[in-house]
Amino acid sequence: MRLQGKVAVITGSAQGIGKSIAETFASEGANIVISDINAEAALKTAEEIKIKYNVETMSVVCNVAKLEECETLIKAALDKFSKIDILTNNAGITKDNLVLAMTEAQWDAVIAVNLKGVFNCIKAASRSMLKARQGRIINIASVAGQMGNAGQINYSATKGGVIAMTKTCAREFASRNILVNAIAPGFIRTAMTDKLTQEQKKTISSTIPLARLGEASDIAKAALFFASDDSSYITGHVLAVNGGMYM
Numbered sequence: 001m002r003l004q005g006k007v008a009v010i011t012g013s014a015q016g017i018g019k020s021i022a023e024t025f026a027s028e029g030a031n032i033v034i035s036d037i038n039a040e041a042a043l044k045t046a047e048e049i050k051i052k053y054n055v056e057t058m059s060v061v062c063n064v065a066k067l068e069e070c071e072t073l074i075k076a077a078l079d080k081f082s083k084i085d086i087l088t089n090n091a092g093i094t095k096d097n098l099v100l101a102m103t104e105a106q107w108d109a110v111i112a113v114n115l116k117g118v119f120n121c122i123k124a125a126s127r128s129m130l131k132a133r134q135g136r137i138i139n140i141a142s143v144a145g146q147m148g149n150a151g152q153i154n155y156s157a158t159k160g161g162v163i164a165m166t167k168t169c170a171r172e173f174a175s176r177n178i179l180v181n182a183i184a185p186g187f188i189r190t191a192m193t194d195k196l197t198q199e200q201k202k203t204i205s206s207t208i209p210l211a212r213l214g215e216a217s218d219i220a221k222a223a224l225f226f227a228s229d230d231s232s233y234i235t236g237h238v239l240a241v242n243g244g245m246y247m
């Protein structure tokens with residue numbers, strides 16, 4: 001058990017990549033805080049994981065775009081578990097459009113969740129980690145933040161920003177043994193990519209050396225590496241999990 005007795009908070013973990021990370025951490029003995037804007041799904045996921053992996057779980061409704069809600073999430077986690085060992089900033093949304101067609105509302109919404117949301121959660125969770133002189137922060141970025149993606153000016157800007165924040169926090173927190181790393185997924189099969197047509201998926205697959213979309217579990221395994229003792233001399237790293245799409 002690589003995370004026995006650890007406490008992990010995972011944002012946007014009611015479904016998709018976040019849920020897979022929560023399951024993987026729980027399967028290694030971690031107690032899990034599921035947080036999401038979708039209250040019903042978050043509760044269901046937390047119950048499911050508790051029963052399946054025999055760990056403690058809780059679900060907290062939290063819109064990461066609101067600092068106050070992130071502070072409430074962290075307080076609830078600390079009230080129940082007295083510590084947070086691992087924060088995974090996973091909540092993210094897309095509102096795609098070409099530059100000229102993108103509305104201010106589409107820009108603002110994606111910045112608020114994907115960029116400010118990561119800042120909000122790190123700000124809220126870091127105090128207890130700094131006091132404990134240990135912690136792991138794992139940010140879910142994207143290949144779009146590394147190579148850009150037509151139609152995603154808002155999304156790619158946030159994910160590039162997440163990579164920059166990862167490196168800044170890695171430097172700022174290193175002396176307190178808080179390791180901060182990012183994962184940059186390529187195209188992963190979840191509700192987010194279900195929006196793509198078969199034709200689009202085929203075109204995307206043709207640009208990926210491994211010639212297929214990835215699975216949520218591929219990202220979860222990388223997150224487990226960053227959460228575990230196996231990565232104790234790694235900080236400020238961006239791990240590409242993209243089938244070779246961007247090297």
Ligand SMILES: NC(=O)c1ccc[n+]([C@@H]2O[C@H](COP(=O)([O-])OP(=O)(O)OC[C@H]3O[C@@H](n4cnc5c(N)ncnc54)[C@H](O)[C@@H]3O)[C@@H](O)[C@H]2O)c1
Nearest residue numbers: 012016017037063064090091092142185187188190191192
């Ligand atoms: N699927 C991919 O191909 C892919 C690729 C690269 C990066 N990512 C990133 O991985 C992360 C997870 O994506 P996914 O594919 O699992 O998406 P998903 O849509 O399946 O799940 C996202 C979850 O986040 C929650 N959420 C949305 N807005 C929120 C908010 N304001 N506060 C809290 N929770 C919120 C949703 O309710 C949902 O449960 C995102 O950051 C995404 O940008 C995904």
